[in-house]
């Protein structure tokens with residue numbers, strides 16, 4: 001989704017801005033631009049914009065000799081107005097230049113007012129009203145900082161903005177409300193960005209801005225003013241991101257790298273229990289013991305893949321810990337009238353921790369009086385983590401591919417740990433069972449590494465899938481959400497229409513779709529529902545459907561006409577959903593490759609969905 005980088009230095013900042021944009025490319029975008037206050041030409045604004053990749057923007061800025069010591073840059077993911085050069089940021093109004101992430105909801109009325117004052121709009125974006133509004137205050141005599149503050153006071157919606165003026169080369173001004181923004185502190189130079197990864201190459205010292213903050217960023221200092229207008233200090237964090245963690249290394253795609261990193265990502269996530277004899281609430285924060293003892297139900301809020309992780313967890317939390325659990329799509333929950341129950345633990349699950357719908361759903365839950373919150377998240381210091389009472393950081397490392405892979409399996413690892421902790425507190429986990437589960441968890445990275453060996457067989461399936469228009473994914477019980485995740489992965493990157501069903505539902509409708517052109521994937525672990533599932537698979541075979549089954553060793557399912565079986569190397573008991581995810585990720589990856597798709601950046605999608 002949209003990305004912001006800003007810089008002030010005693011050197012040309014264009015390479016810093018471009019490098020920052022490159023590091024934000026993974027978030028998804030459809031145009032990019034940069035504006036700097038020209039170092040040589042009496043401080044005039046120079047701007048280049050492109051609907052191509054950032055590399056193209058880089059070539060354009062070199063060709064046009066764009067350089068300066070103060071500047072802002074942006075990657076845009078279109079919301080208001082098609083992807084085009086005129087809609088790309090930065091937008092300019094009389095020497096003021098602005099980049100913006102988020103959506104301004106009252107842009108129509110502001111546009112009408114600004115038009116009546118003589119402003120001419122050159123783009124279809126909501127952002128251009130910000131540029132004109134800042135300019136209107138600035139030309140009336142306000143400082144740039146005050147002009148930005150007066151502007152933000154009029155904006156309704158979510159925004160992170162960075163603003164420069166060609167008449168004031170000493171600073172840039174940034175502000176945020178509802179969209180992430182941070183400052184990077186350097187030696188005699190300072191920066192701003194929407195994501196710490198954009199600044200890896202220049203600084204590790206990061207200051208996260210709070211909602212309502214507005215900051216003046218100068219060469220030698222930053223000054224932050226909060227929503228009330230008071231000057232405030234915000235803590236300086238040392239970013240743990242390393243440049244190598246976001247490099248491709250020997251892999252061809254980030255998704256491929258991230259699929260193969262899963263044994264390590266899960267091992268890192270479970271590191272704190274690998275040598276432990278038991279689990280304890282402290283894994284989730286200092287207050288977790290008290291909070292977990294006071295709750296009597298759980299509500300999981302999430303989107304996309306993270307929602308699927310929540311759906312798996314419901315089976316664990318109710319089946320193992322015996323605690324009532326509901327799982328809701330965040331974008332639905334936030335607008336639904338629900339019956340609040342104060343002793344519910346609200347769990348948000350998110351890779352990025354910045355997903356706008358999940359954040360809003362958490363705020364909504366709090367506004368209803370739900371007392372306790374826990375965030376399971378891959379990004380320390382993200383908005384969700386900061387907004388929650390308790391946290392568990394999955395340690396997957398940066399996930400760059402838009403299709404979520406290692407974030408999902410590490411979320412599941414975190415959720416099984418939570419299940420164990422709650423089960424123990426509720427007297428439902430014997431010491432023997434705890435020891436057995438900890439043993440299974442220690443074996444999980446090895447089991448994951450073993451499953452990755454099914455890749456050549458999956459590749460053969462993928463060649464066939466790539467020629468089809470539709471696919472059906474079936475699972476039962478806890479593997480139904482894994483079928484959902486398999487279908488989401490396939491449609492997201494291969495653009496093959498895929499649906500997931502609880503296999504028992506097949507005969508209630510979707511069976512009508514099945515014929516010889518419809519490949520059907522079934523997840524068939526050796527569990528209590530296996531015989532039921534086998535009956536469902538017979539229903540598919542009887543209609544000529546081509547079955548592709550991921551089966552455990554002792555399921556007695558073997559290859560036959562119209563039945564293709566891949567044997568899973570390990571059976572992992574209740575951890576089985578984690579293992580069955582891997583072949584489905586590989587299937588989507590190879591089907592997308594076969595179709596010649598750009599797997600890391602599927603069309604129309606963004607990595608971090610920071611708008612509603």
Ligand code: M6R
Pocket residue numbers: 303304305306349350351352353354355358402403404405488489492607608609
């Ligand atoms: O960062 P989050 O986990 O909150 O993101 C939620 C979804 O946008 C995300 O999982 C999305 O569905 C993935 N692209 C799926 O692969």
